[in-house]
Amino acid sequence: MRLWYVEETVRNGWSRNVLVLQIESGLFQRQGRAVTNFQRTLPKPQSDLAQQILKDPYNFDFLRLTREATERDLERELLVHLRRLLIELGSGFAFVGSQVSLEVGGEDFRLDLLFYHLKLRCFVVIDLKMGPFRLEYAGKMNFYLSAVDDLMRHLEDRPSIGLVLCKSKNGVVAEYALRDVAKPLGIAEFQHLVQLPEQLKGTLPSIEELEAELGQAELVEGEVAE
Numbered sequence: 582m583r584l585w586y587v588e589e590t591v592r593n594g595w596s597r598n599v600l601v602l603q604i605e606s607g608l609f610q611r612q613g614r615a616v617t618n619f620q621r622t623l624p625k626p627q628s629d630l631a632q633q634i635l636k637d638p639y640n641f642d643f644l645r646l647t648r649e650a651t652e653r654d655l656e657r658e659l660l661v662h663l664r665r666l667l668i669e670l671g672s673g674f675a676f677v678g679s680q681v682s683l684e685v686g687g688e689d690f691r692l693d694l695l696f697y698h699l700k701l702r703c704f705v706v707i708d709l710k711m712g713p714f715r716l717e718y719a720g721k722m723n724f725y726l727s728a729v730d731d732l733m734r735h736l737e738d739r740p741s742i743g744l745v746l747c748k749s750k751n752g753v754v755a756e757y758a759l760r761d762v763a764k765p766l767g768i769a770e771f772q773h774l775v776q777l778p779e780q781l782k783g784t785l786p787s788i789e790e791l792e793a794e795l796g797q798a799e800l801v802e803g804e805v806a807e
Contacts, residue, residue, distance in 0.1 A: 582609050593672045602668065611636040615744070616752060617767035618759040623740065628765075631701060631742055634671055637769040639746060641669070644773045652709050656680075656693055659709075673700040683728045692725060704729050704741040714750035714768055719758040726764040740764070746771050 586609065590600050615635035619628040643665045644658045659666050660679055667674055677695040684690075694707040706725050710718060722743040729741045743766040755768045 585609055599668060606640040606642070606669075608636075611638060611640070615767040615769035616750070616755040616759065617765070618762055619742075619765050619767070622763065622765040627701060627739060631765065631767075634673065634698065634701070635744060635767045635769060636671075639669060639769060639771040641666075641771050641773040646773060650711065652693070652711050655709050655711060659694070670696070673698045674705065675699060677704070683725070683732060685728050685732075690725070690728065692729075695729075698742075701739060701742070702737070703739040704733060706741060706743045708743070708745050710745065710747040712748055714745065714747045714755055714758075716754070716758050718745050718747070719762055719766060719768075722766050723762050723764045726766070743767070744769060 586600065586604065589595070589603070589608075595603065613633045613635065614637040615632075616637070617632055617635065619631045622628075623631055641659070643662050644655070646654060646658060650658075656679060663676060667676065675697045677697055678692075679694055681692040681695045682689055683692065692706050693709045696705040696707065697703070698705050706722065706729060708718065708722055708725070722745055726741045726743050734741060741764070743764060745766070745768045747768070747770060750768055750770055759766055759768065
């Protein structure tokens, strides 16, 4: 686990504060855990990379939402804390817009959040849900992805990816919901104002241990360069 954090710090150029944030949020345990259909809908190695950029759950502890908060409240809070949101999403995500308009068949549809991933070279559509995952969300996202691919995708872009972010999900139901969906889609939970479980805290490396290993890694790289 410590080696993973060291490698990710070197790869992404994390500052000490960002590294502390990633450790405390249990990033290692969350990375690549979203329920997806990428292995079936995307070619390798894009499917593997797409799987790794999604997490489950996403940690939105930087938000301050009431129990009565709506999806629009969630969206507004995420935009206020856009920098923290981009850190949580991970490297490669570029913000395109919120409530992005899509005109299909004379009707106006809105995307909650739209990003472009610089490594995957594709749009990433995020649909926010304050409640549990429901079957119709998969069909709705499939529609959004078809529209984005037709109306916004450039010839050099790869197929757009969708992520439904909800308060909770039944993993088995989510897997069945994605089984016959034609577009690459992931389903993940988000959490906010949740403390890290005590049993997990003891398994995490300390920042001092990681700094020591980073120093050794930099020393080795210097010796190799010489």
